[in-house]
Amino acid sequence: MAASGLDKRYDGQPALDQVSLRLEPGTVLGLIGRNGAGKTTLIRALLGLIETDAGSASIWGHPALQMGDECKARLSYVPQQPEALAWLKVDDMLDFIGRFYPRWDAAFVDATLDRWELPRNRMLAKLSPGERQRVAIIRALAPQPELLVLDEPAAALDPVARRELLREIALRAGESGTTVLFSTHIVSDLERVASHVAFMHQGRLLLHSELDSLKERHLRLHVPPAAADQLVGPVPGEVARRPHPYGGHSVVIVREEGAAWPMLAHAPGVQREVLSLEDLFVEVAG
Numbered sequence: 110m111a112a113s114g115l116d117k118r119y120d121g122q123p124a125l126d127q128v129s130l131r132l133e134p135g136t137v138l139g140l141i142g143r144n145g146a147g148k149t150t151l152i153r154a155l156l157g158l159i160e161t162d163a164g165s166a167s168i169w170g171h172p173a174l175q176m177g178d179e180c181k182a183r184l185s186y187v188p189q190q191p192e193a194l195a196w197l198k199v200d201d202m203l204d205f206i207g208r209f210y211p212r213w214d215a216a217f218v219d220a221t222l223d224r225w226e227l228p229r230n231r232m233l234a235k236l237s238p239g240e241r242q243r244v245a246i247i248r249a250l251a252p253q254p255e256l257l258v259l260d261e262p263a264a265a266l267d268p269v270a271r272r273e274l275l276r277e278i279a280l281r282a283g284e285s286g287t288t289v290l291f292s293t294h295i296v297s298d299l300e301r302v303a304s305h306v307a308f309m310h311q312g313r314l315l316l317h318s319e320l321d322s323l324k325e326r327h328l329r330l331h332v333p334p335a336a337a338d339q340l341v342g343p344v345p346g347e348v349a350r351r352p353h354p355y356g357g358h359s360v361v362i363v364r365e366e367g368a369a370w371p372m373l374a375h376a377p378g379v380q381r382e383v384l385s386l387e388d389l390f391v392e393v394a395g
């Protein structure tokens with residue numbers, strides 16, 4: 110799955126601004142960003158569900174906008190608010206959908222409905238939002254997709270259900286090599302399962318990196334007033350800068366993998382701080 114140069118405007122406002130992204134097979138990419146950052150728009154553009162103003166998206170080398178049935182059968186998508194087939198009972202909907210998929214795992218459906226204590230005979234429209242989301246997740250996993258796309262799957266789930274979902278995603282990725290793209294604003298969820306992380310902010314993709322190397326590549330420097338002369342121009346790799354309330358500045362920097370830190374990181378009186386993912390998110394998107 111890949112996109113290059115995606116632009117999308119709504120009422121003149123950019124929802125996607127020159128977004129390029131490549132999802133390598135077998136990775137679990139967590140897409141993180143604040144409300145309205147453009148996550149859903151990006152997911153829909155990647156899947157060819159909306160046309161963009163510029164740029165292109167492809168899935169397994171085919172243009173996303175002209176995806177054929179063969180490709181569709183290899184991927185599953187859980188939208189933020191699953192609404193399809195709401196007049197059917199849980200069991201009937203899953204039976205009906207299952208007929209379209211050769212690799213439909215009926216035993217998984219059965220076991221997971223029990224494990225998640227979902228009412229099989231109730232109409233989808235009468236389920237709670239969290240229950241509906243769980244059913245949508247079962248529906249998405251049962252065909253054993255090669256590519257699983259989840260738009261804020263945890264939004265309506267309680268903490269126990271969230272853990273179960275994350276465990277299931279990790280299992281699929283680890284055992285079957287399923288490629289996963291999921292959006293979230295819960296940083297701890299992302300840290301639990303993602304191999305890669307992408308930050309969206311105001312329609313732009315600010316950062317796309319392997320999760321493990323992210324912390325090694327970023328640093329917050331606390332620069333005391335005495336070293337202020339070092340901050341006249343931009344610091345190499347500068348991502349964010351804030352004045353400290355008690356004087357001095359904090360500067361977040363990024364370096365290429367294996368590259369050296371800029372001189373400022375070694376300057377006298379400058380303190381280095383390794384950022385958590387949450388801190389980094391707040392720094393770039395705050």
Ligand SMILES: Nc1ncnc2c1ncn2[C@@H]1O[C@H](COP(=O)(O)OP(=O)(O)OP(=O)(O)O)[C@@H](O)[C@H]1O
Pocket residue numbers: 119120123124142143144145146147148149150151294
């Ligand atoms: N159909 C639409 N018509 C007009 N504006 C839209 C439409 N869809 C999205 N937008 C706007 O585009 C921007 C990005 O929205 P999007 O839903 O992609 O954000 P998001 O990151 O998924 O947000 P959230 O975390 O709240 O779900 C927002 O400002 C939103 O209001």
